[in-house]
Amino acid sequence: MAGxxxxxxxxxxxxxxxxxxxxxxxxxxxxxxLPLRYEDETRLTPIAALRPGFPAQIEGEVASCEVVQQPRxxxxxxxxxxxxxxAARWLHFYxxxxxxxxxxxRVRLFGEVRGGFFGDEMVHPRVRVVAxxxxxxxxxxxxxxxxxxxxQATLRKLVERALHSEAQDELLPSSxxxxxxxxxxxxxxxxLHHPPPDADPVALERREHPAxxxxxxxELLVQQLSLRRAYLxxxxxxxPPLPRCGTLAAALLAALPFRLTAAQARSVVDxxxxxxxxxxxxxxxxxxxxxxxxxxxxxxxxxxxxxxxxAAMMAPTEILAExxxxxLAAWLAPLGLEVAWLSGSRRKREREAELARLARGEVLLxxxxxxxxxxxxxxxxxxxxxxxxxxxxGVRQRLALREKGGSGADPALxxxxxxxxxxPIPRTLAMTHYADLDVSVLDELPPGRTPIRTxxxxxxxxxxxxxxxxxACAGGRxxxxxxxxxxxxxxxxxQTAQETFDALAAALPELRVGLVHGRLKADxxxxxxxxFAAGAVDVLVATTVIEVGVDVxxxxxMVIEHAERFGLAQLxxxxxxxxxxxxxxxxxxxxxxxxxxxGRARLKVIYEHTDGFVIAREDLRIRGPGEFVGARQSGxxxxxxxDLEADAALxxxxxxxxxxxxxxxxxxxxxxxxxxxxxREALLRA
Ligand code: ADP
Ligand code: MG
Numbered sequence: 057m058a059g060x061x062x063x064x065x066x067x068x069x070x071x072x073x074x075x076x077x078x079x080x081x082x083x084x085x086x087x088x089x090l091p092l093r094y095e096d097e098t099r100l101t102p103i104a105a106l107r108p109g110f111p112a113q114i115e116g117e118v119a120s121c122e123v124v125q126q127p128r129x130x131x132x133x134x135x136x137x138x139x140x141x142x143a144a145r146w147l148h149f150y151x152x153x154x155x156x157x158x159x160x161x162r163v164r165l166f167g168e169v170r171g172g173f174f175g176d177e178m179v180h181p182r183v184r185v186v187a188x189x190x191x192x193x194x195x196x197x198x199x200x201x202x203x204x205x206x207x208q209a210t211l212r213k214l215v216e217r218a219l220h221s222e223a224q225d226e227l228l229p230s231s232x233x234x235x236x237x238x239x240x241x242x243x244x245x246x247x248l249h250h251p252p253p254d255a256d257p258v259a260l261e262r263r264e265h266p267a268x269x270x271x272x273x274x275e276l277l278v279q280q281l282s283l284r285r286a287y288l289x290x291x292x293x294x295x296p297p298l299p300r301c302g303t304l305a306a307a308l309l310a311a312l313p314f315r316l317t318a319a320q321a322r323s324v325v326d327x328x329x330x331x332x333x334x335x336x337x338x339x340x341x342x343x344x345x346x347x348x349x350x351x352x353x354x355x356x357x358x359x360x361x362x363x364x365x366x367a368a369m370m371a372p373t374e375i376l377a378e379x380x381x382x383x384l385a386a387w388l389a390p391l392g393l394e395v396a397w398l399s400g401s402r403r404k405r406e407r408e409a410e411l412a413r414l415a416r417g418e419v420l421l422x423x424x425x426x427x428x429x430x431x432x433x434x435x436x437x438x439x440x441x442x443x444x445x446x447x448x449x450g451v452r453q454r455l456a457l458r459e460k461g462g463s464g465a466d467p468a469l470x471x472x473x474x475x476x477x478x479x480p481i482p483r484t485l486a487m488t489h490y491a492d493l494d495v496s497v498l499d500e501l502p503p504g505r506t507p508i509r510t511x512x513x514x515x516x517x518x519x520x521x522x523x524x525x526x527x528a529c530a531g532g533r534x535x536x537x538x539x540x541x542x543x544x545x546x547x548x549x550x551q552t553a554q555e556t557f558d559a560l561a562a563a564l565p566e567l568r569v570g571l572v573h574g575r576l577k578a579d580x581x582x583x584x585x586x587x588f589a590a591g592a593v594d595v596l597v598a599t600t601v602i603e604v605g606v607d608v609x610x611x612x613x614m615v616i617e618h619a620e621r622f623g624l625a626q627l628x629x630x631x632x633x634x635x636x637x638x639x640x641x642x643x644x645x646x647x648x649x650x651x652x653x654x655g656r657a658r659l660k661v662i663y664e665h666t667d668g669f670v671i672a673r674e675d676l677r678i679r680g681p682g683e684f685v686g687a688r689q690s691g692x693x694x695x696x697x698x699d700l701e702a703d704a705a706l707x708x709x710x711x712x713x714x715x716x717x718x719x720x721x722x723x724x725x726x727x728x729x730x731x732x733x734x735x736r737e738a739l740l741r742a
Contacts, residue, residue, distance in 0.1 A: 063082060064082065064083065067214070070205075071205075071206070071210070074203055074204070074205045074206050075206065075214075077203045078201065078202065078203055078206070081734065082734075083214070083217065083218040083221060083222050084218065084222045084223075084731070084734075085734065086211075086214055086215045086218035086222075087215075087218055087219065087222055087224065087245055088271075088696075088731070088732065089200060089201070089211070089215065090200075090248050090249070090271065090697065091198035091199055091200055091248060091249065092199050092200065092201050093199050093260075093261055094196035094197060094198055094199060094251060094257060094260060094261070095111060095113075095166060095196065095197045095199060096111075096112075096113070096196055096197070096253070096257065097113050097164075097166060097192065097193050097196075097197045098192050098193055098194060098195070098196065098253040099113065099192065099253070100113055100114060100115050100164070100192070101113060101114055102114070102137060102138070102139035102140070103116065103135075103136075103137050103139050103140040103141065103142045104139035104140040105139065106142070106169040106176065107169070108168075108169055108170050108171060108176075109168065109169075109170065110168065110169075111166070111167065111168045112166070112167075112168075112169065113164055113165065113166045114135065114137060114142060114164070114165050115137060115162065115163070115164045115165075115186065116135040116136050116137035116142070116162070116163065116165075117135065117136055117137075117160060117161070117162055117163075118133055118134070118135055118157050118158060118159050118160060118161045118163060119134040119135065119136045119141065119159065120132075120133065120134045120159060121133040121134075121154060121157040121158070121159060123154065128147075130145055130146060130147050130149075131145070131146040131149040131153060131154055131157075132144070132145050132146075133145075133157045135163060135165060142165070142169070142176060142177065142178065143172070143175060143176065143177035143178075144165055144167075144177065144178045144179075144181050144183075145172070145177055145178070145179050145180075146179075146180055147179070147180070153183070156183060156185060157183065161185055162185065162186050162187070162188055163183055163184065163185055163186065164183070164184045164186055165178055165181040165182070165183055166181055166182040166184075167179070167180065167181030167182065194252070194253065195250040195251060195252060195253065196250075196251045196252075196253060196255065196257065196260075197212075198212065198215075198248075198249055198250070198251075200212070200215070215249055216249075219245065219246070219249060224241050224242040224245055225241070225727065226240055226241050226242070227241065227274075227724050227727050227728050227731070228241070228273075228274065228277075228713075229713075229721070229724075232709075232713055235709075236269075236273060236706075236709060237266070238266070238269060238270040238273060239266050239267055239270050240270075241270065241274070243267070244266075244267035244268075244270040244271055245267075245271075247265070247267035248260075248265075248267050248268065248271065251265075263697065263699075263702075268697070269703075269706070271697055272697050272698040272699075272703050272706060273698075273703075273706045273709070273710060274728065274732070275695060275696065275697050275698045275732065276488070276695070276698050276703065276706050276707055276710035277710040277713055277714055277717075277728065278728050278729055278731075278732040278733065279488055279695065279710070280488075280491065280707075280710045280711050280713075280714035281714045281717065281718065281725050281728060281729055282729060282733065283488075283491040283492045283714075284491070284492075284714050284715065284718055285718070286492045287491070287492045288718075290335065290336060290338060290492070291335050292335070293335055293336055293470050294334060294335060294336075294466075294468055294469055294470065295333070295334060295335050295336035295337070295439070295469055295470050295471065295472055296334075296363075296365055296439045296469050296471075297331075297332055297333060297334045298331040298332060298359050298360055298362075298363045298365060298439055298440070298472070299332045299363065300328045300331070300332060300359055300362075301359075301362045301363070303362075304358050304361070304362050304391050304393075305324075305355050305358055305359070305362075307390075307391055308354070308355070308358065308387055308388070308391060311387075311390060312351075312387075314502065316348075316351070317347075317348065317498070317500050317501070317502055317503075318500065319343070319347070319497070319498040319499050319500045320347075320348050320351065320352055320498060322496070323341055323343075323352050323496035323497075323498060324352055324355050324356075326339070326494070326496045327339060327341070327352065327355075327356045327359075327474065327496065328355075328356075328359060330472065330494070331356060331359050331360070331440065331472055336470040336471065336472050336473065337472035337473060337474065337494070338472075338473050338492070338493055338494065339473070339474055339475070339493065339494045339495065339496060340446070340475045340476070340477065340481075340490065340493045340494070340495045340496070341353070341474060341475070341476045341477075341495075341496050341498070342476075342477055342478075342481065342495055342496070342497050342498070343476075343478065343497065343498025343499070344478055344498070344499075344501065344632070344667070344668035344669075345478045345628065345629060345631075345632025345633075345668065346501055346502075346505065346607075346632055346635065346636050347478075347498035347499075347500070347501055347502075348498065348501075348502055349444070349476045349478075349498060350380060350383060350384075350444075350607075351387075352498070353369060353442045353444070353474060353476060354383075354384055354387055354388070356440060356442065356474055357369065357384070357421055357440060357442065358388070358391075358393070359440075360420070360439045360440040360472075361393055361420040361421055363439070364420070364437070365420065365437050365438070365439030365440070366414070366417065366419075366420045366421070366422070366435050366436075366437040366438045366439060366440075367420065367421055367422075367438070367439065367440035367441075367442065368421070368422040368423070368424070368428055368435055368438060368440075368441055368442065368457060368460065369384070369422070369423045369424075369442040369443075369444060370423075370424060370425070370426065370428045370429070370441070370442070370443050370444065370449070370453075370457050371423070371424075371425060371444045371445065371605065372425070372426075372444070372445050372448035372449060372604060373425065373601055373603075373604065373605070374399050374400075374401060374425055374578060374581065374582075375572070375581060375582075375585055375601055375602065375605075375606060376444070376445070376604060376605035376606065377397070377399055377423055377424055377425045378397070378399065378582055378585070379585070379605065379606065379607060380423050380444065380605075381395060381397040381423040381424075383607075384421065384423055388421065393420065393421060394419050394420075394421070395419075395421045395422065395423060396410045396413070396414055396419045396421065396422040396423070396424075397410070397422070397423055397424065398410065398411075398422055398423070398424030398425070398427045398428050398433065399424055399425050399427050399578065400425060400426075400427040400430075401577075401578030401579075402578075411432055411433060411434070414433070414434065414435055415434040415435075415436065417436055417437050420437070422435065426449070426453060428457060428460070429453060429456040429457050429459075429460065433460060434460070435460045438458075438460050438471045439469075439471050439472060440471055440472045440473075440474065441457040441458045441460070441471050441472070441473050441474070442474045442475075442476065443457060443473070443474070443475045443476065444476045444605065445476065445477060445478070445604045445605060446475035446476060446477050447477050447479050447625075448604065454473075454475065457473075458470065458471050458473050475493075478604070478628075478629060478632065478668060479625050479628075479629075479668070479672060481495075481672070483704075484676075484700040484701065484704050484707060485676070485700060487707050487708070487711060488695075488700060488707060491711070504638055505635055505636065505637075505638075506635065506638065506639070506640050506641065507635065507641075507666065508614075508631060508634055508635040508641040508642065508643050508666060509640070509641070509642045509643070510631065510642075510643045510644075510645065510662065510663050510666070511642065511643070511644050511645065512619075512645050512647060512659060512663055513644055513645065513646050513647075514646070514647060514648075514649065515618075515646055515647065515648040515649075518646060521615060521644055521646060522560070522563055522564070524613075524644070525537070525560075525564070525595065525613065525615065526564055526566075526567070528612070528613045528642075529564075529567050529594040529595060533610070533611075533612045533613055533639060534588065534591065534593070534594055534595070534596070534608065534610050534611040534612065534613070535594065535595045535596070535611065535612075535613035535614070535615065536595075536596050536598060536602060536611060536613070536614045536615065536630075536633055536634070537556065537560060537595055537596070537597045537598070537615045537617070538598055538599070538600065538602070538614070538615065538616045538617065538630055539552050539553040539556050539597065539598065539599055539617055540552060540617045540618030540621055541600065541618065541621045541622055541626075546574070546575070549573075549599055550573050550574075550575055550599070553571060553573045553597060553598070553599050554571070556597050556617070557569060557571040557597040560595060560597060564595065567594040567595055568592065568593050568594045568595070569593070569594065569595045569596075569597060570584045570587060570588055570593035570595070570596045570597065571584065571596075571597045571598070572584050572585060572596065572597075572598045572599070572601055572602065573598065573599040573601060574599060574601050581601075584596070585606075588608055588611070589608050591610060596611075600626065600630070602630075602633060603626060603629050603630055604629055606633055607633075607636060608633070608636070609636040609637035610637055610639070611633065611634055611636075611637075612634050612635070612637065612639040612640065612641040612642065613634065613641070613642050613643075613644070614630060614631055614633055614634045614641075614642070614643040614644070615643075615644045615646065616630055616631075616643070616644070616645050616646065617646045618646065618647065618648055619645035619646060619647050619659060619662075620647045620648065620651055620652070620655035620656075620658070620659060621655070622658075623658070623675070624658050624661060624662060624671055624672075624674065624675040624678070625671075625672070625675060627645070627658070627662045628662065628668055628671050630643075631643045631662070631666075645659065645662065645663070647659060654678060657678055658678065661674040661675075661678075676700075676701070677701065
């Protein structure tokens with residue numbers, strides 16, 4: 057609805073609706089609707105000097121204009137200047153265009169020349185009829201992002217008007233502008249909407265021009281402001297304080313056959329301190345595959361239980377949830393703590409009994425799949441929600457677990473939230489899209505692991521891989537064989553898994569081959585996983601159900617078929633299923649040709665690197681931040697102009713200034729947010 061705030065004057069309803077699609081709701085928004093690129097109409101190129109592949113403008117006289125039928129109906133005009141003749145061609149045209157190109161008219165054509173059906177030609181050039189002595193524009197012509205039904209000319213006119221009517225207040229303190237060498241806001245807008253012809257077009261195009269830096273800095277600043285505000289709002293809420301008693305934790309640690317790594321110990325301290333505070337923790341525990349996150353989570357859950365509160369851990373797959381449950385139960389039962397297991401597949405009676413005891417608060421700890429967040433589950437004294445492999449859940453699911461508390465305890469209390477992920481967040485993203493989280497990093501693996509060797513093998517040499525598998529298993533090792541990902545077809549994926557299983561079982565009669573996939577009954581799946589964990593299955597043929605979390609230390613060979621179809625994070629996760637014990641581990645990536653550029657790039661990265669941080673950074677580079685770990689759904693405004701890689705150097709100062717503004721210049725902070733986010737800020741808070 058067009059409120060007074062969203063008013064356009066002199067803009068019809070239909071146009072206003074189309075502008076809304078561009079997220080333009082009022083004249084002020086146009087100031088920051090910045091050009092995608094520019095066209096240089098400030099000069100003319102003689103036809104003879106045109107270079108194929110480069111946009112240029114020519115001026116000449118229409119020598120002919122006709123509709124031809126070959127090879128299909130189209131409009132072809134020829135324009136002549138003193139240096140030569142050029143064809144222009146329209147595959148779609150209106151009768152009015154034909155009239156405009158009357159023989160003898162002077163026209164300017166703007167477009168890219170290329171060799172074509174009619175010799176050197178421009179296809180769909182922009183045409184302007186001009187008088188003989190008409191002057192050239194003095195600024196580069198901006199080309200704006202647009203949508204169907206909103207022409208460039210319309211946008212240019214609207215932007216022009218906005219530049220005259222709308223305030224362009226300077227909202228950055230001058231000391232900061234000087235320090236970062238940034239031009240003023242109004243000057244930057246002017247340069248971007250009207251670059252003078254001597255402006256460096258390459259710097260403009262690549263968004264390296266000082267005017268762009270100014271705008272991008274402001275955008276990053278606003279992002280930091282809104283993140284910082286969300287952080288402060290969270291700190292203002294109440295959570296049950298869970299002081300650390302430590303006796304149970306000490307007993308658990310004493311019973312383990314190993315000691316915490318230094319990184320685990322540090323994270324435990326971070327988390328314990330957060331849990332003791334009276335406001336909700338929101339912490340990400342980030343550690344490469346195999347770094348031992350489960351144990352850190354178990355200690356946090358223990359801290360809740362010690363205080364008489366409930367804690368729940370949610371995992372994305374049934375296999376993983378069951379594995380966590382078994383592990384937690386084994387660790388905690390000796391301490392007298394019971395752990396409930398909730399999965400969609402448990403028998404109804406068992407499940408109902410379990411639910412009732414959780415609802416009465418008799419059982420304090422629970423592990424489950426997303427079944428945990430379903431309706432009948434009530435955890436009245438939930439004080440800690442743990443989400444494992446958090447990137448596998450949507451934002452809503454992650455938060456839903458937190459909402460499970462409440463009915464019994466003080467409804468104003470919010471549980472603490474611990475998220476875990478092996479998909480590391482590159483530094484730039486951690487400082488931007490995830491800046492409202494506190495982060496603990498497990499940057500070391502438990503001792504005694506041997507590095508994984510990665511090999512790339514073409515599909516033509518599949519037999520060699522089977523031979524390799526036979527030899528490895530003969531030596532007492534266990535292996536995973538991961539079947540190809542088949543997009544959009546679960547049925548086909550299952551079929552392939554079944555066929556692979558049959559083929560391997562036939563080829564390796566002396567080995568015990570197992571199969572798990574998503575459609576297997578939970579009992580069967582769990583029996584096969586248990587057999588594999590116990591060493592009673594040598595080769596586990598699997599779909600990506602084993603992608604995350606699965607922990608069978610004796611498995612040391614991982615084979616991935618059609619590895620080129622998998623994403624980098626997925627390959628890294630799958631590879632992380634091996635290399636968990638002392639045995640030397642190997643990961644064989646079978647690929648099929650032809651390889652796409654992206655597929656080739658991913659294989660190169662996974663072959664060359666084992667460090668999850670490096671892999672994530674490369675992933676970010678190949679895919680771009682928008683797609684990264686669900687950033688798009690994170691509720692944080694996406695950046696329109698700043699680029700996390702290219703503009704990384706601006707992020708730290710933006711963060712500093714954001715803190716300064718919020719504590720010393722709240723009015724400026726508010727004005728900046730309004731300028732960039734308008735009414736959207738409330739929405740982003742949700
Ligand atoms: P991830 O971080 O990938 O979730 P896990 O929690 O599954 O890793 O741990 C991987 C394996 O390492 C498990 O078998 C776990 O019991 C073991 N582990 C955890 N911490 C240590 C440690 N400090 N020393 C040795 N082994 C450990
Ligand atoms: Mg894990």
